[in-house]
Each structure stands twice: as structure tokens, then as C-alpha cells.
Amino acid sequence: MIENTRQPEGQRERQPKRQPKRQPEQADVVIIGAGFAGLTAARELRQAGRSVIVVEARDRIGGRTWLDTRLGRPLEIGGTWVHWTQPYVWAEMKRYGIGTVQSPVPETAFWWADGKSHQGSPEQLLNEIDASNRQLMEDSRLYFPEPFSPLAHLGASDIDATSLAKKIADLRIADYSKDILESFWALNFNGPIDDAAFTQALRWVALTNGDWKICFEACATYKLQGGTLALLQEIAAGSDVRLNTTVVAVEHDENGATIKAADGSVFQADHVVCTLPLGALPGVSFEPPLPDSSRKAVSDGQVSKGTKAWIKVKGTPQPFVALGSADWPLNFAQTEYEADGDTILVAFGPDASRLDTTDLVQVQAALELLVPGQEVLEVASHDWTADPLSGETWPMHRPGFLSEALAAFQASQGRLFFAGSGFANGWGGFIDGAIESGLEAARAIQDGSLA
Ligand SMILES: Cc1cc2nc3c(=O)[nH]c(=O)nc-3n(C[C@H](O)[C@H](O)[C@H](O)COP(=O)(O)OP(=O)(O)OC[C@H]3O[C@@H](n4cnc5c(N)ncnc54)[C@H](O)[C@@H]3O)c2cc1C
Structure with a gap:
């Protein structure tokens, strides 16, 4: 009942x-x-x-998780994506016969690094941070050899006291890679990486056997059917x-x-x-x-006090993914649905207090930084951070x-x-x-x- x-x-x-x-x-x-x-x-x-x-x-x-009807279609206002590396949800899906629906594969990527915007293929964007992210995550299985026993191997190590921002700062990498890496992790934390536990990032990647690309795939590729x-x-x-x-x-x-x-x-x-x-x-x-x-x-x-917003933009741009600067009001967007000749994007930002998603002018300005030339028509979101529940x-x-x-x-x-x-x-x-x-x-x- x-x-x-x-x-x-x-x-x-x-x-x-x-x-x-x-x-x-x-x-x-x-x-x-x-x-x-x-x-x-x-x-x-x-x-x-x-x-x-x-x-x-x-x-x-x-x-x-909240599947609601917004912008004229069902949209996930909260949790959305699941993955075959996730044993508990996968078992439940099998138990009830629920499959997956894949998010569209982007064809173009926009990113911000070294004070400039860049454009290329999505693979190029991922490859720009592959070496540095592998270096950052190289100890994921050292600290979390059994990822479902997260405390078993921490021992007396002080690794859990370290912030992700500090670990990235300690990497000897060019500012160009650092900018992308910081934004990638601000996206994953949906918050500022200065306050983010390095161990939390290691735990995530340990769950995909140290492979950060599979971990990223787990975060935004397969949705639940229905x-x-x-x-x-x-x-x-x-x-x-x-x-x-x-x-x-x-x-x-x-x-x-x-x-x-x-x-x-x-x-x-x-x-x-x-x-x-x-x-x-x-x-x-x-x-x-x-x-x-x-x-x-x-x-x-x-740490996670950010934004998730569904943004309807005019027309049908080539499917894209965009990663901005870690401190922008929206630092990520990707095309998700076609809607009667227009397009619905899903976007994230690291600080909900910096973007009023009910204000189209603010959203337009935030999106313009990420992907120039998109005309914002409507936005759907929920402020989970301000929500006392x-x-x-x-x-x-x-x-x-x-x-x-x-x-x-x-x-x-x-x-x-x-x-x-x-x-x-x-x-x-x-x-x-x-x-x-x-x-x-x-x-x-x-x-x-x-x-
Ligand atoms: C924007 C967003 C995007 C996300 N994306 C993903 C994703 O793509 N993939 C993924 O796997 N996960 C994602 N997540 C995370 C995922 O949704 C959550 O981790 C998961 O749903 C949490 O489930 P829960 O039961 O632990 O907590 P909740 O779902 O928060 O359940 C707790 C319940 O307690 C209720 N409650 C609170 N206070 C009270 C009270 N005083 N009295 C009675 N009831 C109360 C709340 O209303 C709520 O229903 C996302 C979350 C958000 C917000």
C-alpha cells in the first residue's frame, strides 16, 4: 500500500x-x-x-531519484545512469526484467583549458587527460584492493586526510591538462575539489579496476528502461x-x-x-x-552541493559534450534528447548557489561559456541542496x-x-x-x- x-x-x-x-x-x-x-x-x-x-x-x-514530466517528456531530475559494473542495481534490474537505454554518443567536444576554448572529438577530450588521470588514480587498487571493503586496507595511512585538489596540484602536469582534470573531478563531485576527499575518487575508480574511463562511462551512459x-x-x-x-x-x-x-x-x-x-x-x-x-x-x-539541469535549446545541434572550467556555474553539458525539432541537454555545475535555474538569462549566460551559440528555451531542475530533505x-x-x-x-x-x-x-x-x-x-x- x-x-x-x-x-x-x-x-x-x-x-x-x-x-x-x-x-x-x-x-x-x-x-x-x-x-x-x-x-x-x-x-x-x-x-x-x-x-x-x-x-x-x-x-x-x-x-x-525522481522521474518527472518536464519540458514535455519524462526526465530524471535526480539519479539517472546505471552500469554493468554496479552489481546491486544490475541484479535488481535482472530480477525485474528491466533493461537499459543508452544516452546518445556525442560527436563533438568543447572544452576549456589554459584560458582558451577548444573543440575536437570526444575521444580527443578524454585522451587529453588520460595520462594525468591515470597517474592520479594509480594507487586506487593499492588503497582499495577490495573496493566493497573500503576500510580494510586504509590502515594507518593518512591518505583520507588529503583533498583531491592537493593531489592534482602535486601532479607535475601542464596547466592545460590540470584545468581539464580539475573540471572533470568537480563534475564527478558536483562540488569544489578543494573540499573533496581524494579517497572518494580512488574508491570510485577502484570499483572499475583502476580504469577511470570505465568509471566515467558508469556515470553517464546507460539509463534504466522506463x-x-x-x-x-x-x-x-x-x-x-x-x-x-x-x-x-x-x-x-x-x-x-x-x-x-x-x-x-x-x-x-x-x-x-x-x-x-x-x-x-x-x-x-x-x-x-x-x-x-x-x-x-x-x-x-x-561536498556535493551542485546543480543538475535539463536545458531545452533551439534546433538540433550536432550531438556534443562540453566541459568548462571547474568554477563555472555550469561546467558540463551534453545533448540528451531530441524534442520536436529542438534539443534537450543535461548539464551540471559545482555550486547550486551560483546559478538560479529558474532564471533563463542566467542559464543562457552559463551555457554560452560552455557551448557558444545555443539559444535556451526552457529549463527543468530541482535544487537538491536547498531541499531540506x-x-x-x-x-x-x-x-x-x-x-x-x-x-x-x-x-x-x-x-x-x-x-x-x-x-x-x-x-x-x-x-x-x-x-x-x-x-x-x-x-x-x-x-x-x-x-
Ligand atoms: C542530481 C542527482 C543526480 C544523480 N545522478 C546519479 C546517477 O546518474 N546514477 C546514480 O547511480 N546515482 C545518481 N545520483 C545519486 C542517487 O540518486 C542517490 O545516491 C540515491 O538515489 C540515494 O538513495 P537513498 O535511498 O540512499 O537516499 P534518498 O533517495 O535521498 O532517500 C532518502 C529519503 O528520505 C526522505 N526523507 C528525508 N528527510 C526525511 C524525514 N525527516 N522524514 C521522512 N523522510 C525523510 C527523503 O525524502 C528521501 O525520499 C544522483 C543524485 C542526484 C541528486
Whole structure:
């Protein structure tokens, strides 16, 4: 059962009016958040015979994946691409018979380096940074020989304290390559690389056996047939999801957990799984409080506070990919769909506060830097960073998060468990990681070792 009393997305965040006190509802497990992590955990626990309630603040399932109709067609406002190197999402796709649709292959590339714009083939652009990126990533399997055990080989190394910007600065490469490399990683982090953990980049590339090009392919090549919603609906089928219910407090002790919502509803359970993004955790109080390392991570937040925008431009330019400077409001764009004689681009920028995507003049100026001569007609986007239910885009860590906070989030706090793509072992930041973490949380509860 998925209750759906729809409200416009912009009005659904916090529910100010408290309802009269109600009887607490009971379940074996309450899961907070109906994204991929929460819905996967719910399915697993339900299939194992537990009663489960999923409590979700939005008026829809999916969290940071959101297939919506915009610019006259279905568009993925959040997470989009999946890949055959991602075992958890791939297994789910096979389970439900969902295939992939390939994004168009670009024919031209534009890039910015050494203070100048350049144009060539997409292969040329990739090859411009191949040597330097291989050098940067050469230790990915040294630190992450088992990429799904990210803490196993860090040892006493201080590698996790290092920022990606520092590592790039230490490479002896020409400014030309450095400019492209910095922008490539600002794109991957959807944020400034000064704050980005070098280990997070190494983890990503270790997952494709040290091959950064395959890692990049994983990020933006294959979409889900029917969109992310098709897979979500399969995973969610049969789950009891309470939409429009914003959790504000979680209390737990050796006897169980109490989950309180802003509308006055209360849930009691033997266990609670919290799948909130790091950036949404300030909205919930925990009693007992979270460990110091977790609270520090919440207060620091993730690096990823950028923009994803779908931009309709006039006409049908030759399919292109464009990579600008790391500090531009949009530093990446590629052609994605043809739309009645016009073209829809997908674009990213590293700092959502620097681009108001509702202002066509601003978007036009940002795009003009990347690809000159495109006329912007319409834009569709969602500000995930300003949204209190996410507070970030795809979770990308700061230096220190991995060694100081990940283990605390992955361990149970008594009857409280965390899941979510920010706390995954493998493809942290991806749909795959969200599914992995949901499976892990469900298994930990099933094991009973933590009951
Ligand atoms: C713009 C963008 C592009 C991305 N691109 C890709 C991509 O191409 N490929 C890929 O694999 N991944 C991508 N990702 C990442 C991917 O979407 C996420 O990692 C994944 O969907 C996270 O799932 P989750 O269940 O861990 O968290 P979420 O999906 O964030 O789920 C958490 C849920 O908790 C709910 N919630 C928050 N606060 C409360 C509260 N107080 N009470 C109740 N409910 C609450 C939220 O509404 C949400 O539904 C992208 C993300 C974004 C934002």
C-alpha cells in the first residue's frame, strides 16, 4: 500500500500543523525514507516475515531519484545512469526484467583549458587527460584492493586526510591538462575539489579496476528502461509507505524505538532504519544522540552541493559534450534528447548557489561559456541542496569522512541502523550503493546479532 495524498513538491517539506495526539502505530521495523535504500530494506524485511512501515516526508517515493514530466517528456531530475559494473542495481534490474537505454554518443567536444576554448572529438577530450588521470588514480587498487571493503586496507595511512585538489596540484602536469582534470573531478563531485576527499575518487575508480574511463562511462551512459521509477515501483510493490510524513525525532533504547513525525503521528518498532542523506539529518533529533564522529560529519555535510539541469535549446545541434572550467556555474553539458525539432541537454555545475535555474538569462549566460551559440528555451531542475530533505546531490565525501565517520554510520546504534548511498561500502553516491546499504541494514536486523 502506498498512501498518496499528493501535494505540490514545493510545499511538502515540513508540516507545521500538529494534529491531535494519535495512538502509536506498531511494526517490527520502521524505515525512514522511501528512496532506493529504504525501499530495498523494506522489501527484504517484509519478505523475511517482518512487519514494516516506511515513513516518507515527500509526496512520492524515490528520494533523490525522481522521474518527472518536464519540458514535455519524462526526465530524471535526480539519479539517472546505471552500469554493468554496479552489481546491486544490475541484479535488481535482472530480477525485474528491466533493461537499459543508452544516452546518445556525442560527436563533438568543447572544452576549456589554459584560458582558451577548444573543440575536437570526444575521444580527443578524454585522451587529453588520460595520462594525468591515470597517474592520479594509480594507487586506487593499492588503497582499495577490495573496493566493497573500503576500510580494510586504509590502515594507518593518512591518505583520507588529503583533498583531491592537493593531489592534482602535486601532479607535475601542464596547466592545460590540470584545468581539464580539475573540471572533470568537480563534475564527478558536483562540488569544489578543494573540499573533496581524494579517497572518494580512488574508491570510485577502484570499483572499475583502476580504469577511470570505465568509471566515467558508469556515470553517464546507460539509463534504466522506463526510468528509475520503473525499478523503484517493482522494489516498492507491497510495501506500506506513508507519504507526506516528516520524521522529526527518533528515540531508542534496549526495548525498541519510537519515531515521531511532525504531524503528530508516532510509530513504535523493534528496530528503526534511517536512510536520510547526511544533508537531511539536521532535521531529525536522536535520543540517545549520535556518536561524535557522526555528528561532526552531519555538521560538515557532503561536498556535493551542485546543480543538475535539463536545458531545452533551439534546433538540433550536432550531438556534443562540453566541459568548462571547474568554477563555472555550469561546467558540463551534453545533448540528451531530441524534442520536436529542438534539443534537450543535461548539464551540471559545482555550486547550486551560483546559478538560479529558474532564471533563463542566467542559464543562457552559463551555457554560452560552455557551448557558444545555443539559444535556451526552457529549463527543468530541482535544487537538491536547498531541499531540506536532501541537502546535497549525490553524496560525495570530504576528507576524513571515510576513516572517521563511515564505520560509525554502518554500525548499529542499539536498535537504530543507518542505510543510504552515503553510507555504502561500494558505489557510495550511486543508486547501486543505496541498494547495497538497504540490503546490509535488512541483513543486520535479520541476523539478530544486533537485536
Ligand atoms: C542530481 C542527482 C543526480 C544523480 N545522478 C546519479 C546517477 O546518474 N546514477 C546514480 O547511480 N546515482 C545518481 N545520483 C545519486 C542517487 O540518486 C542517490 O545516491 C540515491 O538515489 C540515494 O538513495 P537513498 O535511498 O540512499 O537516499 P534518498 O533517495 O535521498 O532517500 C532518502 C529519503 O528520505 C526522505 N526523507 C528525508 N528527510 C526525511 C524525514 N525527516 N522524514 C521522512 N523522510 C525523510 C527523503 O525524502 C528521501 O525520499 C544522483 C543524485 C542526484 C541528486
